[in-house]
Amino acid sequence: MRRSVGFYGLMFVSLGSIIGSGWLLGALKAAKVAGPASLVSWVLTAIIMATLALIHAELGAAYPVAGGTARYPALAYGVLGGFVGGWVAWLQAVALAPVEVEASLEYLDNITWVKEHLNLLSPSGTLTASGFGWATLLMAIFTLINLVGVKLLSESNSATVIWKTAVPVLTVVVLLSLRFHPGNFTAGGGFAPHGAHGIFAALPVGVVFALQGFEQAVQVGGEARDPQKDLSRAIIVAMVIGTIVYLLLEVAFIGALDPAALLKGWDNPIAQGSFGPYATLATLAGAGWLSYVLYADAFVSPAGTGMLYLGTSARLSYAMGRERTLPKGLGKLNVRGVPVWSIGLSFVVGEIAFLPFPSWQSLVSVITSATALMYAFAPVSMIALRKRDPDRPRPYRAPMPKVLAPAGFVAANLIIYWGGFDITWKIMIAVVIGFGLFLIARATSPKLERLPIDWKAAQWIAPWLAGHVLIGYLGRYGESGNISVLPEWIDLLVVIAFSLAVFYWAVNVAVDSGKVKAAVEREALELAVQ
Structure with a gap:
């Protein structure tokens, strides 16, 4: 792959993934679940992320x-x-491109001319045949940009990210200056009308979804010009900017609501539906011009994020092709250093995803739980690799690793639990399906190309996943299936204790130093930085 992306390109890749459709809906969805205490949900999520x-x-x-x-x-x-970690990462990434496309079209459908002439959505809010056609066109454009190469992807994204960041900042300034009601922060049942349960429940309905995406710079790490210097800075800067923007947006949203709409609680804090809440507030504040800017951004922000995720999902399937856990053709590059077959697969699977999940809302919680599973592999991998590959240059070293890594693993596991049992068991079925594909890929590849499976090193994965299904079934989160026998707060202690036990088990059974060294040597060409 060609190393052509600098610091700003990497930072914009992460920031562009963080600021997508989530900013337009995250504040509303969090407020409906947690009330003004949704601010605590954002702070908690920011700490976790x-x-x-x-x-x-x-x-x-x-x-x-x-x-x-x-x-x-x-x-x-x-x-x-590696396959299980890569499979859940690929699942969330490949689903995010179509879900962002759907968000773009659903926002556009608020415009009268679009609704009357393009016929994008049915009355139930799902894609029509015409909507599917426009969604396919957007996916095709994203695919073409990715096929040209990561440099064009980075440059295209950088231009849209500047816009995507400026519009929410402008929205905050306008709403805080023209329409701010301090009393809203204690209205409708007080600051925390649904208690701690509401604060935690807000995370999987849109808050985590909004703030995820920082890892996208990592996904294009093989194309970074100076990764040792730029990758860590890019991730951290993007995370800081995204957190500040989202916190200010929640403050501005709550403060701009009509106090009369909160008299009966937070179930319906704004009159006009789920889409375009900021545009409604801007109109009520007398800044109708801002609503037009917001409708434009409602297309640009999700579309830009969708373009990024199509590219990063392709790099994940490329990685699994390289490891021979998926067909090896996915790990091949063309003369421009682009994983053509992996990009094509992301386009095809994205098109298929439009069929069972024809609306934005139907995928958000599933993506959030899959993302948390993906994130959980990083803390155990970091500590295991520190112990077994200690001489590897680490230009950036995470602070207090003995505290940070187990805390990160616990945090990811809590997000999975808060997502609810009805989501957890579906994700686990998807993992089982992936394992079936893994076995098929091995059975159909030449024996000499198969890397041996280290069953001992992976022994913790199945009990970890099964344990989440059981705890979710016994726990208090989810819309159906769970029996809620674990008392409040005790359930969180159970998840924390379970997570810590799995963490130290996983670190101890990782492959030995010799196998890590051999694996690093297999990647020596790609790891080489000129």
């Missing part, structure tokens, strides 16, 4: 390879551990 971002920053700088979230567990846990 910052912890995980620091871990990814160390791994990305030390092992600058494409599709990093699939490659780090492969180095530490062998081919099977």
